[in-house]
Amino acid sequence: MQKPSIPKGTRDFSPEEMVRRDHIFDTIKNVFRLFGYQPVETPAMENLATLTGKYGEEGDKLLFRILNSGNFLSKVSTDELEHMPPAALATRISEKGLRYDLTVPFARYVVQHRNEITFPFKRYQIQPVWRADKPQRGRYREFYQCDADVIGSRSMLNEVELIQIIDEVFARLGIKVSVHVNNRKILTGIAEYIGEAGNMMIMTMAIDKLDKIGLEGVVREMRAGGLSGEAIEKLQPILTMKGKLKERFPALQEMLKNSPTGLEGIQDTMTILKYLKDLGMKARFDLDLTLARGLDYYTGAIIEVLAEDVPMGSICGGGRYDDLTGIFGMKDVSGVGISFGADRIYDVMNEMGLFENLGVASSQVMFVNFGPEEERYCMNILQKLRQERITAEIYPEAAKMKKQMTYANNKNIPFVVLIGSEEMKNGRAGLKNMKTGEQHTIDTEELPDEFKKNSRAAGG
Amino acid sequence: MQKPSIPKGTRDFSPEEMVRRDHIFDTIKNVFRLFGYQPVETPAMENLATLTGKYGEEGDKLLFRILNSGNFLSKVSTDELEHMPPAALATRISEKGLRYDLTVPFARYVVQHRNEITFPFKRYQIQPVWRADKPQRGRYREFYQCDADVIGSRSMLNEVELIQIIDEVFARLGIKVSVHVNNRKILTGIAEYIGEAGNMMIMTMAIDKLDKIGLEGVVREMRAGGLSGEAIEKLQPILTMKGKLKERFPALQEMLKNSPTGLEGIQDTMTILKYLKDLGMKARFDLDLTLARGLDYYTGAIIEVLAEDVPMGSICGGGRYDDLTGIFGMKDVSGVGISFGADRIYDVMNEMGLFENLGVASSQVMFVNFGPEEERYCMNILQKLRQERITAEIYPEAAKMKKQMTYANNKNIPFVVLIGSEEMKNGRAGLKNMKTGEQHTIDTEELPDEFKKNSRAAGG
Numbered sequence: 004m005q006k007p008s009i010p011k012g013t014r015d016f017s018p019e020e021m022v023r024r025d026h027i028f029d030t031i032k033n034v035f036r037l038f039g040y041q042p043v044e045t046p047a048m049e050n051l052a053t054l055t056g057k058y059g060e061e062g063d064k065l066l067f068r069i070l071n072s073g074n075f076l077s078k079v080s081t082d083e084l085e086h087m088p089p090a091a092l093a094t095r096i097s098e099k100g101l102r103y104d105l106t107v108p109f110a111r112y113v114v115q116h117r118n119e120i121t122f123p124f125k126r127y128q129i130q131p132v133w134r135a136d137k138p139q140r141g142r143y144r145e146f147y148q149c150d151a152d153v154i155g156s157r158s159m160l161n162e163v164e165l166i167q168i169i170d171e172v173f174a175r176l177g178i179k180v181s182v183h184v185n186n187r188k189i190l191t192g193i194a195e196y197i198g199e200a201g202n203m204m205i206m207t208m209a210i211d212k213l214d215k216i217g218l219e220g221v222v223r224e225m226r227a228g229g230l231s232g233e234a235i236e237k238l239q240p241i242l243t244m245k246g247k248l249k250e251r252f253p254a255l256q257e258m259l260k261n262s263p264t265g266l267e268g269i270q271d272t273m274t275i276l277k278y279l280k281d282l283g284m285k286a287r288f289d290l291d292l293t294l295a296r297g298l299d300y301y302t303g304a305i306i307e308v309l310a311e312d313v314p315m316g317s318i319c320g321g322g323r324y325d326d327l328t329g330i331f332g333m334k335d336v337s338g339v340g341i342s343f344g345a346d347r348i349y350d351v352m353n354e355m356g357l358f359e360n361l362g363v364a365s366s367q368v369m370f371v372n373f374g375p376e377e378e379r380y381c382m383n384i385l386q387k388l389r390q391e392r393i394t395a396e397i398y399p400e401a402a403k404m405k406k407q408m409t410y411a412n413n414k415n416i417p418f419v420v421l422i423g424s425e426e427m428k429n430g431r432a433g434l435k436n437m438k439t440g441e442q443h444t445i446d447t448e449e450l451p452d453e454f455k456k457n458s459r460a461a462g463g
Numbered sequence: 464m465q466k467p468s469i470p471k472g473t474r475d476f477s478p479e480e481m482v483r484r485d486h487i488f489d490t491i492k493n494v495f496r497l498f499g500y501q502p503v504e505t506p507a508m509e510n511l512a513t514l515t516g517k518y519g520e521e522g523d524k525l526l527f528r529i530l531n532s533g534n535f536l537s538k539v540s541t542d543e544l545e546h547m548p549p550a551a552l553a554t555r556i557s558e559k560g561l562r563y564d565l566t567v568p569f570a571r572y573v574v575q576h577r578n579e580i581t582f583p584f585k586r587y588q589i590q591p592v593w594r595a596d597k598p599q600r601g602r603y604r605e606f607y608q609c610d611a612d613v614i615g616s617r618s619m620l621n622e623v624e625l626i627q628i629i630d631e632v633f634a635r636l637g638i639k640v641s642v643h644v645n646n647r648k649i650l651t652g653i654a655e656y657i658g659e660a661g662n663m664m665i666m667t668m669a670i671d672k673l674d675k676i677g678l679e680g681v682v683r684e685m686r687a688g689g690l691s692g693e694a695i696e697k698l699q700p701i702l703t704m705k706g707k708l709k710e711r712f713p714a715l716q717e718m719l720k721n722s723p724t725g726l727e728g729i730q731d732t733m734t735i736l737k738y739l740k741d742l743g744m745k746a747r748f749d750l751d752l753t754l755a756r757g758l759d760y761y762t763g764a765i766i767e768v769l770a771e772d773v774p775m776g777s778i779c780g781g782g783r784y785d786d787l788t789g790i791f792g793m794k795d796v797s798g799v800g801i802s803f804g805a806d807r808i809y810d811v812m813n814e815m816g817l818f819e820n821l822g823v824a825s826s827q828v829m830f831v832n833f834g835p836e837e838e839r840y841c842m843n844i845l846q847k848l849r850q851e852r853i854t855a856e857i858y859p860e861a862a863k864m865k866k867q868m869t870y871a872n873n874k875n876i877p878f879v880v881l882i883g884s885e886e887m888k889n890g891r892a893g894l895k896n897m898k899t900g901e902q903h904t905i906d907t908e909e910l911p912d913e914f915k916k917n918s919r920a921a922g923g
Contacts, residue, residue: 007571007792
């Protein structure tokens with residue numbers, strides 16, 4: 004009998020962890036709702052036709068494929084079986100795969116349900132995704148994404164509101180963050196300005212690594228990628244540009260004056276940042292020309308959020324994509340969205356000790372079980388408490404007192420009620436506060452109010 | 464470009480459906496908590512070693528298998544490839560599968576985390592499961608289960624509380640149900656009584672189909688299964704036994720007087736039903752000797768719930784299983800649990816029109832967008848409303864009035880605020896009630912209280 008285990012890169016979540024995760028999910032969900040976003044859910048399994056080719060070659064390799072049911076080889080010849088490369092054979096014996104992110108399924112959803120949807124469509128989605136990534140610290144094969152997207156509106160107001168959502172979520176969670184904003188059109192403009200329009204992706208990918216490999220590394224990558232030394236010379240002052248926005252924007256506009264795309268990107272970014280300034284943000288926010296974001300479907304604004312007090316990398320990011328639904332045959336629908344990384348947010352809050360006052364999803368009170376008589380008597384009181392929405396339980400059997408108390412302790416149950424034959428006679432109950440250890444007796448009739456008082460005090 | 468679609472047997476959930484499903488999940492979750500159950504979650508993917516052999520041959524066929532990543536054929540020889548039966552080959556190229564139910568993963572969880580768990584362990588779990596079943600009306604390949612189990616206690620109190628949970632959940636959802644209770648030990652006793660102890664499973668499986676195939680059908684099945692005509696004769700009066708509990712129990716005890724197991728089952732069932740009678744149930748509940756429940760890991764009490772007003776089959780069921788964790792090497796741990804069928808409950812509530820007053824997860828108010836000036840002005844008011852936890856949005860661009868109004872209408876947004884240049888000057892706002900169509904103007908300062916009043920009125 005092998006010791007039971009779960010696949011590497013996956014996790015079980017204990018009651019303690021569940022409370023913390025639900026706190027994060029509920030906070031994000033409530034803020035999404037506050038801004039008029041509506042929930043949808045899509046199946047864990049999508050047709051591979053929907054998923055493949057959307058995440059690049061690397062992404063395709065990381066898809067979890069579902070083996071066709073029944074005789075999955077029926078359509079495969081012996082010859083194919085022997086000579087087909089695994090990747091090709093895989094597509095012959097599996098038609099379904101697990102969701103890799105929430106963006107592509109959402110695009111599929113929008114196209115499939117286009118006739119039922121009122122545009123602009125503001126939807127949020129909080130579900131797990133799966134990637135056959137090499138598991139390592141902080142990287143899992145099953146993890147949750149929390150996405151909000153607007154589709155069918157080109158207004159910068161959407162970018163503004165999504166950044167307001169980011170600001171509100173992290174304020175509520177108690178995480179100090181900085182919001183970095185850039186625009187793909189500016190990067191295009193810069194590529195044109197340095198005379199490397201054709202190498203825009205190489206430039207972007209290199210810049211994207213700045214925080215990891217430093218300026219020298221970026222320069223090395225761009226040179227390796229075929230950018231001219233002159234171009235790289237011209238680029239560096241832009242990447243290192245400092246100063247106030249009202250100085251950097253004009254300087255940038257001067258540089259990109261011959262790039263209509265670049266100027267458009269600057270204009271959009273100015274609109275967004277001006278709005279945020281007027282509305283007032285709790286978080287720091289700034290234009291970051293070194294922000295590129297890997298995924299290539301972004302075409303406009305790009306956003307990235309970093310925790311100020313814990314080095315963790317991006318804990319939230321997003322951007323505008325001009326033709327996401329195009330891949331499913333619905334052209335010219337612009338969308339913009341953000342995605343919260345629940346696992347990294349969890350780790351940040353854990354390191355900052357932000358979960359300490361959260362408590363456990365546990366009963367407010369446990370009744371000690373003294374035997375059949377007392378049990379029957381207590382069950383009626385329990386019922387009254389539960390009718391008052393007070394979470395309560397009784398130890399299911401008349402075990403040793405020590406065992407019952409340990410149970411209450413381990414489950415962090417704040418109060419224990421003791422009703423033995425004596426108390427039964429005179430309608431009294433022993434009430435023990437498990438934190439302070441103090442104990443006193445009260446009338447059983449007073450118990451409901453007692454716990455309502457305490458749960459209010461506990462903010463429960 | 465093929466029209467986008469999802470795998471058969473799976474579903475997308477629209478905002479309207481999400482509100483309804485969340486209502487069901489939240490109700491169940493809150494009642495679970497009320498009784499001291501704590502949440503856990505397990506990964507969607509389990510090792511096939513954990514899943515296979517737990518659901519019978521049929522079940523194994525219905526498991527969704529995950530194709531190993533990379534070169535999944537590396538460990539398979541050409542010879543095996545050509546001659547291995549698909550089922551055998553499948554186990555060579557896939558090591559993981561999708562969760563088939565929540566019970567086996569829970570058993571695996573308990574054994575794996577036995578040292579962190581305080582027993583008796585009362586856990587609930589609400590997650591999707593996957594079965595490669597033939598899709599048909601009301602049967603899906605991805606569906607949610609809502610389970611509550613206690614593990615590590617033999618006390619009948621657990622059965623009693625689980626039935627109280629069932630009673631409370633369906634009362635809160637507004638579904639009139641009847642709770643059917645039986646005990647596998649009674650069925651064992653009956654098999655002994657009719658001299659067919661060896662054919663207990665055949666008898667059980669046949670009885671299980673009574674409501675579907677009728678008494679004749681059951682008799683036919685038992686005969687085909689090898690039960691003697693005499694045994695079947697002896698069984699029939701038991702299956703059709705009528706009358707009050709206080710008559711049926713003694714009669715049953717007389718019949719099974721030579722079966723210690725049978726008498727134990729009767730005793731346990733009497734304890735449970737007596738408790739329920741004393742505590743008072745909203746739902747009808749009764750001993751049902753024809754209740755057997757297919758899955759064979761049950762060893763004690765078995766429970767099934769039917770909706771009284773809609774023919775839908777079982778919408779909730781459960782029972783006690785001794786030694787579930789034994790399959791993972793942790794012996795003699797008794798458990799009992801129930802599982803709510805969210806999809807059938809959804810269908811029942813839909814047919815009964817119980818969703819009508821539920822509304823949609825939508826904003827309380829939409830601001831019409833009259834242009835850049837007004838937009839900027841409204842954004843500040845929006846911010847104040849949202850600070851008061853009022854869900855609010857503004858149409859993201861200055862589209863035609865008709866288009867903006869249609870948007871508010873389709874999203875079931877109850878109120879629309881209109882602030883044009885005129886209103887801006889004198890700090891007033893047009894407030895339109897989208898249900899009644901009536902419109903009046905108020906001071907923008909009054910807006911927050913206005914909506915707080917309305918949301919209270921709407922119970923929001």
